[in-house]
Amino acid sequence: MRKLFNITSVFLLSLFCLAVSAQDNNFYPGKIWNDADGKPINAHGGGILYDKGIYYWFGEIKNGKTIRVEEDKSWENYRVNAGGISCYSSKDLVHWKNEGVALAPSTDSTSELYFGKVIERPKVIYNAKTKQYVMWMHIDSKNYGYARAGVAVSKAPAGPYTYLGAVRPNDAMSRDMTVFKDTDGKAYLVCTSENNLTIHVNLLSDDYLKPTAIFTRILIGQNREAPAIVKHHNKYFLITSLCSGWDPNAARYAVADSMLGNWVVMGNPCTGEDSATTFHSQSAYIIAAAGKDKYIFMADRWQKTDLPDSRYIWLPLEFEGDKMVVKWEDKWHL
Secondary structure, X not given: OHHHHHHHHHHHHHHHHHHHHHHHOOEOOOOOOEOOOOOXXXXXXXXXXXXXXXXXXXXXXEEEEEEEOOOOHHHOOEEEEEEEEEEEEEOOOOOOEEEEEEEOOEOOOOOOOEOOOEEEEEEEEEEOOOXXXXXXXXXXXXXXXXXXXXXXXXOOOOOXXXXXXXXXXXXXXXXXXEEEEOOOOOEEEEEEEOOOOEEEEEEEOOOOOOEEEEEEEEOOOOOEEEEEEEEEOOEEEEEEEEOOOOOOOOOEEEEEOOOOOOOEEEEOOEEOOOHHHOOOOEEEEEEEOOOOOOEEEEEEEOOOOOHXXXXXXXXXXXXXXXXXXXXXXXXXXX
């Protein structure tokens, strides 16, 4: 009887472990997401680098009390001191280890990385020719008047990164931005420009360190920001949001046959309840899961009066032919 009891106990324990394991592998959009140390992940407006079997999540570190910036009330800005750029690593996109600060802010008020200014939306790509990891980010003043794209480099994916400076690509404003590395090795800086009226797609130099003179203006006059790009079956898909400060709105996506080509607006990729607010979030990045024909829509649910408590909305992104679809899931897994 004792032997049978022991076998039964082991069996039940195994089932319990399997259940816990399955639960632990789920994404829970909008819930507090802790790292391996049990602390909430602090990587907002982020992007993902996949390198040698490891995913690296870079994002804005939000620290301290959230305050209203009064210099330009039309923007309804809320701000915390810029904490620099964080880095987390993972093998499965669910469990994340804190790798520390990848790019530290400065205490020098004349620096573009001054902690009282804006350091947002970091994206990292690898340059095989120079063997450098290249980080691009939005660099700005409190009232968003500086409007530049900053670049930093490192020999290791997690950093630390060395800041090289910021530019206005082709003498144009650059605010919300992303970086896309194509399968042919070319890379593009995609940024909100012209006072957020238009998106610019800039071809980067071979070393990925500066914009070239080759660029195109897309979504002209459509007031878009928060760009996120993915390539699927030789077509390019771009998700953006409207410009409504920290308040959510309906996402839109556009499709093109090439990065510098004609982008056709297709509508809202989100469906179902709360799709009109992108599930109360704003696009940040699209993850192509390595070795799988699966994608993840990565967004931020901004808490504008408590920015450090802003949550992450990661949802499955699917394609129905050339139609992009994002549906809400309370919990899900790859």
